[in-house]
Amino acid sequence: MAAIPGGADHAHDHAHDHPSGIMRWVTTTNHKDIGSMYLWFSFAMFIVGGIMALVIRAELFEPGLQVVDPDRFNQMTTLHGLIMVFGAIMPAFVGFANWMIPLMIGASDMAFARMNNWSFWLLPPAAILLTSSLLVPGGAAASGWTLYPPLTVQMGIGMDMAIFAVHILGISSIMGSINIVTTLLNMRAPGMTLMKMPLFCWTWLITAYLVIAVMPVLAGAVTMILTDRHFGTSFFNAAGGGDPVLYQHIFWFFGHPEVYIIAIPAFGVVSQVIPAFSRKPLFGYASMVYATSSIAILSFIVWAHHMYTVGMPVAGQLYFMFATMLIAIPTGVKVFNWVATMWRGSLSFETPMLFSIGFLFLFTLGGFSGLVLSMTAVDVQLHDSYYVVAHFHYVMVAGALFSAYAGAYYWLPKWTGHMYDEKLGKLHFWLSIVFFNMTFFVQHFLGLAGMPRRIPDYSLQFAEFNMISSIGAFGFGLSQLVFLVVALKCIKGGEKASAKPWDGAEGLEWTVPSPAPYHTFETPPAFK
């Protein structure tokens, strides 16, 4: 690739002889092509997972069974979770990393360009395995995305397909992360020390280490389910000397860092956008780096707060409560830093900024409900209730998804060379934030009143809030199509974007023309 010394002309030749049509995308090793494919893939999966969410909300519109039978309902909740986490949100941020990290650090491409191609092309087979499992005898996995045994041992072949899909997605994430770590550590422009990297790069460096540490743990856990199912082992079967709760420990040792694998790159995007539209440098850069690292380290030692009701010893409950509460401190530092960045800035409110403020506002709400849940005594009431559903959607949707939109609007001019339609962008934001709250805020009340999660039907006391939530969900789902329109319009045409369309933006990515040429930074740029 272009990283070969003295290869400027050589790389130029490549730009002319790369295959066209579909083969261009199948064989590409270009970080921009691969980044685009990741982003399109994740949006497609977001739509698929979103349709499943709407099936769920349609069933819950009224008490009684109307739309799907309970077994299909459970398949919907399971696949919605798996697809959104592994198919939509994680690939979206890997897409941002692919596109932006080389541009931000002045590298010509990712470190392992061919592996990059492979880590993307593993995703579609996994997605096909997951979605097509709906059609096999017995249907898809119906155990919730957490795949707790012994329920997972009862399922049909759809469960095996989900396990293999998780394996493939895990391999893809690990390869993507190795690529990101290597790129960030070796390919920065001369003069860019680690503590001068854009914060988005820092957050991905930390996230990539988390991925490499915990995805193998998940792979191990689901493999143990596979052997329990088919090869006579008893890891999670008490009758054979195993323990179902062991699975939960292993799963959440993966699962809690996974929350931050999703959230930390989102922090990174917001940390780029807020200073740009505040026209003021990020407040407390160093403390942001330390806070993010602390969150990542703490995320390894709090896993059992997902399991307060399994019956662990009281000492365990207390330890996990204290450790979990600690996470509030670095998270608070980050929120304070973002607010301090805005303070006495010169603010303007283009769509990326709106989504970032929406993120800040609602992610903090999700953080507070998380703090409430960290209290063991309170969690015993709220665990596995709709309060938890509300909590993690504030973190995942208003957190990660809003941040991804902030990033998409922020960098669309760089990607396409055109400005997006600002009016439609703002419409998208306002529709999203109103319907998001309509869908999920009321779920706090449902959980408090005693509605368990993952049920297809509920008693009459929960009817009103469920109806509001379902109307909100359909509104939210349809609003996301506005983004599709904005993105397609922006690709087709529109006002030409300059190299640096945002007057407050900083960073090397704004020194190359818009749209970014196919090959950039073939010789490392000067970085002061």
Place this chain on the structure above:
Amino acid sequence: MALTRGGLHIARGACAALAFSLLSGLAQAEMKLNLQEPITQLGREVYDLHLLMTIVCGVIFVAVFGVMFWSVFVHRKSAGYKAATFHESTTVEILWTIVPVFILLGMAWPATKTILAMRDTSNADITIKATGYQWKWGYDYLKGEGEGISFVSTLATPQPQIRNETTKGTDYLLEVDNELVVPVGKKVRILTTANDVIHAWWVPALAVKQDAVPGFIRDTWFRAEKTGTYRGQCAELCGKEHGYMPIVVRIVTDAEYAEWVDGKKKAMAAAADDPNKMYAVEELAPRGEKIFAANCAACHQANGQGLPPAFPPLDGSKVVLGPQDGQINILLNGKSGTAMAAFKHLSDTELAAVITYTRNSWSNATGEVVQPSDIKVARN
């Protein structure tokens, strides 16, 4: 904020729809915004703890976002505000790291006390084992007044209500055939376990939730301060009918409890089966039909057609029409790799009855009777 006219219009419309549905909802029913009214000391502590945390979080939220929105409204470029250049302050960073530590300590202290009390299951007056089955609860009174009582508690809501064919009752999905009855003011210890997959025993008004893990025993406790009927549900996803295994606890006075224990024991003695009795088809099949309705019909359906492919039909099934041993074995041990659970918790007579029923119902007409003694042999 910068808001387009179209966006404003639609946002207003959505707000109006929300306000309307809120108001019309309030007119019909009370929409609870907080935890259920607790009836135990611990429940009140949890209730207050939650309220305290929500208020503290609310105050911090308003303070932080008050600052942010001040900035949003005052420090705007369109108002000609010029950006400052500061971007660091070790003092504030230390301050906003240390202050939250003290706030968190203030929250952790009462929480710790409640947790310690919650886990103290010693010196119980009555001990009851709650066993989760797919999809019902079994209760065994192990110690204290009522020792020896044992029954199964199943959803009592009729199918037509669930399928929207008739009007739903007030306790829709929260009603059972046999309620758990306990005396007021006594410390009741609940041991939880499960037969097949993980379930969770949750009654919000008692502030109790405990997972029921197959192969292990966990425990929890409550001391109710008020009589009445309190309703909860299984809280851990346990398969297809997870939403249909409610828990109903009736708290009664000591006198009423003694009366209930007496009545229950007499009824159990009367209903006890002689395990060596030989039955005819006509005797066993009607009983089997009831057992089928309570245990099997959710998947295999009352008409025996099942819900293929996950839940195969029994009408014309090779297993049902084949050798008795094969069918007995599946009922006793379940079928691995499928949703078919083991039903060995049913008595020999009950299993014999339900097998006899399936072999002589719908188009199945084997004319065979499976006797309780056959099950007994297979069990060993």
